[in-house]
Amino acid sequence: MARTAKTRKTPAKSQQQGGPxxxxxxxxxxxxxxxxxAKTYDASEDEMMEFYRQMLLIRRFEERAGxxxxxxxxxxxxxxxxxxxxxxxxxxSALDNDKDSxxxxxxxxxxxxxxxxxxxxxxxxxxxxxxxxxxxxxxxMHMFSTEHKxxxxxxxxxxxxxxxxxxxxxxxxxxxxxxxxxxxxxxxxNQGQVYETxxxxxxxxxxxxxxxxxxxxxxxxxxxxxSAETEFYRRGTAFRIPGMDVNGMDVLEVRAAAEVAFKHVxxxxxPVLMELxxxxxxxxxxxxxxxxxxxxxxxxxxxxxxxxxxxxxVLVDKGKSEDDLKAIDxxxxxxxxxxxxxSENSPEPEASELYTDVxxxxx
Amino acid sequence: MAIELKxxxxxxxxxxxxxxxxxxxxxxxxxxxxxxxEIETDKATMEFEAIDEGTVGKILVPEGTENVKVGTxxxxxxxxxxxxxxxxxxxxxxxxxxxxxxxxxxxxxxxxKSDDQKAAITPGKPKSEPKSxxxxxxxxxxxxxxxxxxxxxAMAEEMRRDERVFVMGEEVAEYQGAYKVTQGLLxxxxxxxxxxxxxxxxxxxxxxxxxxxxxxxxIVEFMTFNFAMQAIDHIxxxxxxxxxxxxxxxxxxxxxxxxxxxxxxxxxxxxQNYGPWYASVPGLIVIAPYDSSDAKGLLxxxxxxxxxxxxxxxxxxxxxxxxxxxLDDHVLPIGKARIMREGxxxxxxxxxxxxxxxLQAAEKLAEEGIExxxxxxxxxxxxxxxxxxxxLAKTNRLVVAEEGxxxxxxxxxxxxxxxxxxFDHLDAPVLRVCNEDVPLPYxxxxxxxxxxxxxxIVEAVKKVCYV
Ligand SMILES: Cc1ncc(C[n+]2csc(CCOP(=O)(O)OP(=O)(O)O)c2C)c(N)n1
Ligand SMILES: [Mg+2]
Numbered sequence: 083m084a085r086t087a088k089t090r091k092t093p094a095k096s097q098q099q100g101g102p103x104x105x106x107x108x109x110x111x112x113x114x115x116x117x118x119x120a121k122t123y124d125a126s127e128d129e130m131m132e133f134y135r136q137m138l139l140i141r142r143f144e145e146r147a148g149x150x151x152x153x154x155x156x157x158x159x160x161x162x163x164x165x166x167x168x169x170x171x172x173x174x175s176a177l178d179n180d181k182d183s184x185x186x187x188x189x190x191x192x193x194x195x196x197x198x199x200x201x202x203x204x205x206x207x208x209x210x211x212x213x214x215x216x217x218x219x220x221x222x223m224h225m226f227s228t229e230h231k232x233x234x235x236x237x238x239x240x241x242x243x244x245x246x247x248x249x250x251x252x253x254x255x256x257x258x259x260x261x262x263x264x265x266x267x268x269x270x271x272n273q274g275q276v277y278e279t280x281x282x283x284x285x286x287x288x289x290x291x292x293x294x295x296x297x298x299x300x301x302x303x304x305x306x307x308x309s310a311e312t313e314f315y316r317r318g319t320a321f322r323i324p325g326m327d328v329n330g331m332d333v334l335e336v337r338a339a340a341e342v343a344f345k346h347v348x349x350x351x352x353p354v355l356m357e358l359x360x361x362x363x364x365x366x367x368x369x370x371x372x373x374x375x376x377x378x379x380x381x382x383x384x385x386x387x388x389x390x391x392x393x394x395x396v397l398v399d400k401g402k403s404e405d406d407l408k409a410i411d412x413x414x415x416x417x418x419x420x421x422x423x424x425s426e427n428s429p430e431p432e433a434s435e436l437y438t439d440v441x442x443x444x445x
Numbered sequence: 446m447a448i449e450l451k452x453x454x455x456x457x458x459x460x461x462x463x464x465x466x467x468x469x470x471x472x473x474x475x476x477x478x479x480x481x482x483e484i485e486t487d488k489a490t491m492e493f494e495a496i497d498e499g500t501v502g503k504i505l506v507p508e509g510t511e512n513v514k515v516g517t518x519x520x521x522x523x524x525x526x527x528x529x530x531x532x533x534x535x536x537x538x539x540x541x542x543x544x545x546x547x548x549x550x551x552x553x554x555x556x557x558k559s560d561d562q563k564a565a566i567t568p569g570k571p572k573s574e575p576k577s578x579x580x581x582x583x584x585x586x587x588x589x590x591x592x593x594x595x596x597x598x599a600m601a602e603e604m605r606r607d608e609r610v611f612v613m614g615e616e617v618a619e620y621q622g623a624y625k626v627t628q629g630l631l632x633x634x635x636x637x638x639x640x641x642x643x644x645x646x647x648x649x650x651x652x653x654x655x656x657x658x659x660x661x662x663x664i665v666e667f668m669t670f671n672f673a674m675q676a677i678d679h680i681x682x683x684x685x686x687x688x689x690x691x692x693x694x695x696x697x698x699x700x701x702x703x704x705x706x707x708x709x710x711x712x713x714x715x716x717q718n719y720g721p722w723y724a725s726v727p728g729l730i731v732i733a734p735y736d737s738s739d740a741k742g743l744l745x746x747x748x749x750x751x752x753x754x755x756x757x758x759x760x761x762x763x764x765x766x767x768x769x770x771x772l773d774d775h776v777l778p779i780g781k782a783r784i785m786r787e788g789x790x791x792x793x794x795x796x797x798x799x800x801x802x803x804l805q806a807a808e809k810l811a812e813e814g815i816e817x818x819x820x821x822x823x824x825x826x827x828x829x830x831x832x833x834x835x836x837l838a839k840t841n842r843l844v845v846a847e848e849g850x851x852x853x854x855x856x857x858x859x860x861x862x863x864x865x866x867x868f869d870h871l872d873a874p875v876l877r878v879c880n881e882d883v884p885l886p887y888x889x890x891x892x893x894x895x896x897x898x899x900x901x902i903v904e905a906v907k908k909v910c911y912v
Pocket of ligand 2: 267268269295296297298299300301
């Protein structure tokens with residue numbers, strides 16, 4: 083049977099929404115524009131020294147973790163944060179720690195250190211000891227500190243995004259003024275639940291900052307080999323979530339972007355999507371074939387974009403002496419050594435711990 | 446002092462590897478974090494980095510060397526201000542120790558556990574006395590209430606009692622619930638606490654779970670549990686395991702609820718019992734009530750529980766009316782089975798809609814002189830073994846009736862318990878009566894054939910009674 087084509091009289095989208103479309107499109111770029119105007123956070127010298135100290139702590143801690151792994155003291159998967167330090171420090175330094183929450187994936191040591199959580203209990207978790215922050219039952223990928231409103235530490239790629247949506251829902255429900263900072267990787271950005279969460283977060287105007295830590299690779303798959311849209315900050319557009327494109331190798335730029343994003347979210351405007359462009363120097367986890375990128379590529383980033391060296395340069399230009407910076411390095415080495423010693427010497431969990439914490443209550 | 450660089454292990458099980466490449470040469474100064482070498486095993490490559498600052502004194506194992514044992518000194522580093530030759534000399538005097546393997550740190554996983562340890566880890570912590578249902582005071586009015594209303598009332602009462610409790614799911618608010626279980630909740634509690642979600646199970650299960658981690662008490666409704674397969678990751682990986690993985694730090698008091706099991710003529714994708722799936726997961730509570738009293742009393746307990754709960758309802762039972770005690774606060778204990786009918790000749794263990802079939806079968810059997818005891822498990826995890834085993838000790842014969850597939854079922858589990866812990870009481874093999882082992886067909890006659898019914902239970906009971 084032949085069909086006659088009907089001409090549909092559907093009103094144009096902009097008419098349906100009853101608003102000028104360019105106006106609402108503008109909203110998607112407005113944060114980036116605000117950020118472009120002042121891309122460097124005007125940090126005091128003390129703040130800068132503190133950023134330097136914290137980034138260096140992460141770097142040295144992770145190097146030590148890598149070494150302990152090599153000695154067989156850490157097992158399983160262990161994902162190091164080396165190269166990405168400016169992301170956690172730049173963002174988390176802008177949080178209100180009395181209210182805001184943080185959630186991330188398995189590459190979580192840096193985010194915990196950024197909170198000032200004792201490196202000893204983190205390292206002891208990596209070595210699977212009773213004194214570890216999860217009593218040795220979580221390991222590298224599963225660490226939490228509800229005291230700091232740090233909600234983990236999740237091993238399923240992308241799960242933390244929906245869970246973060248729930249934390250944001252709780253902030254809104256309790257009207258506590260807090261926001262949730264939910265980190266995930268460029269690889270995780272291809273998970274369906276990320277977009278399910280984008281949709282609900284935007285629909286319900288949840289106070290959440292989605293942070294894509296684009297370190298260019300998901301295990302051995304580069305973003306161009308996995309992603310149709312590699313400008314990840316644009317990926318919220320379909321959900322009307324404004325995006326921001328940030329250099330994640332510059333802690334002052336990260337912090338400046340955080341200020342813009344957090345303000346937007348705190349004012350009740352719903353989520354923001356930030357893409358933090360960064361780089362992981364080390365293998366995906368401790369065992370990595372190291373065949374999917376060249377050593378020159380890694381070396382180039384280390385030499386020209388290193389977040390710690392970058393800030394060091396700013397500090398030296400501001401008149402800080404090499405000795406001042408060396409003193410920090412020394413202090414941090416001591417902290418990390420003590421953490422390593424602690425993590426090697428504290429006992430493994432008691433056998434009786436096997437059956438504790440399965441359930442909270444007794445039935 | 447010279448620093449010895451030893452062959453690292455890529456994993457706790459690695460014993461030897463290849464030095465694929467040296468990235469430094471003798472005399473190079475290195476600082477912490479610099480990559481010194483690439484080490485390979487058959488599985489992976491690892492970058493070997495410097496921990497300390499210094500000058501590479503001597504490379505003792507050239508690149509390309511295979512089968513280098515973990516712990517072998519492969520190079521020597523001279524510390525700051527130290528002479529390289531000095532470092533090499535120091536190495537010579539210490540090389541004797543170099544063959545030593547690093548102490549395997551976390552060895553307990555591979556070692557045979559000592560008897561001591563075995564004793565310590567059996568889950569034999571002093572069991573608290575099993576809680577039984579609270580006594581219903583004399584003179585309590587018994588109201589006739591449908592399961593649907595009982596569930597709704599449970600939610601409404603808990604929402605009145607605790608501001609943190611809210612409901613979310615598809616069509617729970619304005620539509621009043623796809624099966625009308627949330628009828629009237631929107632009107633009383635408003636859209637903040639009765640939240641319509643988009644059709645996005647994985648996403649909203651994650652949001653519900655995260656909200657519980659953040660201190661709220663979410664009730665996540667699945668339109669049916671068939672659709673929760675898209676969300677099972679959050680139920681199992683996020684909700685069930687968090688308390689354990691965090692060493693008891695982070696709780697997740699969420700309730701996932703909705704209809705489970707076969708409905709009527711909806712075909713295979715909409716008809717499945719997930720009881721055995723969830724009941725296999727440590728860290729979850731799994732409840733599957735049958736009547737109105739249990740639906741209400743156990744849902745209230747589930748909402749109050751600090752643990753994540755999967756609450757399995759049944760669409761075919763929603764409209765059935767049962768007696769329900771009119772009490773201010775009707776809360777029942779989780780983890781306690783209920784004897785629905787006493788008997789001496791045989792025990793029929795069931796749950797959810799199966800209990801109805803079991804009771805019908807028991808009536809039929811009584812006419813023939815067989816007194817069956819019917820146990821409603823009510824909670825599938827933790828399973829009330831004690832009630833099952835006590836009944837078995839009395840009747841010596843047992844049949845499990847389950848509306849669900851037979852393979853790896855709750856029935857399988859109950860049979861295993863009877864074998865392991867009730868063997869001496871058995872006068873006959875335990876039998877299971879389940880659905881047929883096929884995807885549920887649509888055609889009315891085939892569907893009927895595939896599903897459990899009372900006559901099949903009667904038949905199985907007669908078999909174990911040898912009549
Ligand atoms: C659902 C799921 N699929 C696969 C994995 C295995 N896996 C762990 S990390 C990873 C790569 C993720 O990359 P990305 O999101 O970019 O984060 P990055 O590791 O770079 O920080 C994969 C595939 C997993 N843990 N979870
Ligand atoms: Mg990545």
